[in-house]
Amino acid sequence: MKEAQLHQLKKWFREYSQSFMMDDPDDQRNLDLKIRHTQRVCDVILDIGQSLNLDEGELRLAAATALLHDIGRFEQYQKYRTFMDSKSEDHATLGTQVLEKHNVLEFLIPDEIRIIRCAVLYHNRLTIPTDEDETCLFFSQLLRDADKIDVYKVVTDYYQIAHEELNETIQLDLPDLPGISDSVYNDLQNKQVVSKDHLHNLNDFKLLQMGWIYDMHFKRTFEIVRERHYLDLILESMPDDPAIIQIGLQLKSDLEHFCMDSIDSAYSKA
Ligand SMILES: [Fe+2]
Known part of the structure; x- marks a missing residue:
C-alpha cells in the first residue's frame, strides 16, 4: 500500500467518524473511546509489525486494517446505543458492510481489499476460519493481537477507576x-x-x-x-x-x- 492511499483512508475515517457526533455527552464519550482505541491499535500494530520486519507497504496495510477494524461501531452505537454485539449485531460484519456501502477500498488493489476485509471480518471471532489463505491469516492474527493489547489498556484503565464511575459498555452486564x-x-x-x-x-x-x-x-x-x-x-x-x-x-x-x-x-x- 502506498503512503498516499493510507493517508486517504485516514482522511475518510476522520470524516466518517465525525459525522456521528452525538448530543448526549455520555454517548459522545463512548464514541470518542472507540476513536482513541482505533488510534492506539494503529500504533500497536506498527510496533508488532516492525518486530516482524515487515516492509513499509506491509506496515501501511497492517495500519489500514487497524484503522478500519471497528468502523462498524459507529453505526452500531447510533442504531442500538450499545457496543454489545449480543444485544445488537456483529460489529465486524457490520464494518465490512460499511466499507462496501461507502466504497472505501475501491482505489486499492484486489489483494489489499481482500486482506482488509478479511482482517476486519475476523478480528472479533473466537477463532479464524482455517481455510483462509496464509496472507489473510497473517494480517488477521496481527490485528487480533494489536486489538487485544489495546483492550487490555482500556479495561485496566477502567478497572482502576471502576469504583468511581461504572460504564456498562466496558463491564458488560x-x-x-x-x-x-x-x-x-x-x-x-x-x-x-x-x-x-x-x-x-x-x-x-x-x-x-x-x-x-x-x-x-x-x-x-x-x-x-x-x-x-x-x-x-x-x-x-x-x-x-x-x-x-x-x-x-x-x-x-x-x-x-x-x-x-x-x-x-x-x-x-x-
Ligand atoms: Fe472490534
Missing part, C-alpha cells in the same frame, strides 16, 4: 459477585481461551481477558503485555480468592514462557 465459575477455571487450566458461555460474573470476565494470552500469536505481543503489566493490573482489581491467585500465577508463568519461547513464524510474501 455481569454482576460483580465474589469467586469465579468452575468452567472458567477449567478453560484456563487447560490453557484455552475462556468460552463466553461460561461467564457468570465480573471476575470470570476479567479472567477471560487474562486468558487472551492463549490466543496471541507474536512474541512482541507477549512482550508488550509483560512490559505494561496488564496481567498484574487485572489481577489487582480482583479479590484475594485462592482459585484466582492460583490461576493468576499460571497465567503469569505462561506469559513468561511465551516471551522466551515463542518463535514468530516467518511471514512469506505471496
Whole structure:
C-alpha cells in the first residue's frame, strides 16, 4: 500500500467518524473511546509489525486494517446505543458492510481489499476460519493481537477507576459477585481461551481477558503485555480468592514462557 492511499483512508475515517457526533455527552464519550482505541491499535500494530520486519507497504496495510477494524461501531452505537454485539449485531460484519456501502477500498488493489476485509471480518471471532489463505491469516492474527493489547489498556484503565464511575459498555452486564465459575477455571487450566458461555460474573470476565494470552500469536505481543503489566493490573482489581491467585500465577508463568519461547513464524510474501 502506498503512503498516499493510507493517508486517504485516514482522511475518510476522520470524516466518517465525525459525522456521528452525538448530543448526549455520555454517548459522545463512548464514541470518542472507540476513536482513541482505533488510534492506539494503529500504533500497536506498527510496533508488532516492525518486530516482524515487515516492509513499509506491509506496515501501511497492517495500519489500514487497524484503522478500519471497528468502523462498524459507529453505526452500531447510533442504531442500538450499545457496543454489545449480543444485544445488537456483529460489529465486524457490520464494518465490512460499511466499507462496501461507502466504497472505501475501491482505489486499492484486489489483494489489499481482500486482506482488509478479511482482517476486519475476523478480528472479533473466537477463532479464524482455517481455510483462509496464509496472507489473510497473517494480517488477521496481527490485528487480533494489536486489538487485544489495546483492550487490555482500556479495561485496566477502567478497572482502576471502576469504583468511581461504572460504564456498562466496558463491564458488560455481569454482576460483580465474589469467586469465579468452575468452567472458567477449567478453560484456563487447560490453557484455552475462556468460552463466553461460561461467564457468570465480573471476575470470570476479567479472567477471560487474562486468558487472551492463549490466543496471541507474536512474541512482541507477549512482550508488550509483560512490559505494561496488564496481567498484574487485572489481577489487582480482583479479590484475594485462592482459585484466582492460583490461576493468576499460571497465567503469569505462561506469559513468561511465551516471551522466551515463542518463535514468530516467518511471514512469506505471496
Ligand atoms: Fe472490534
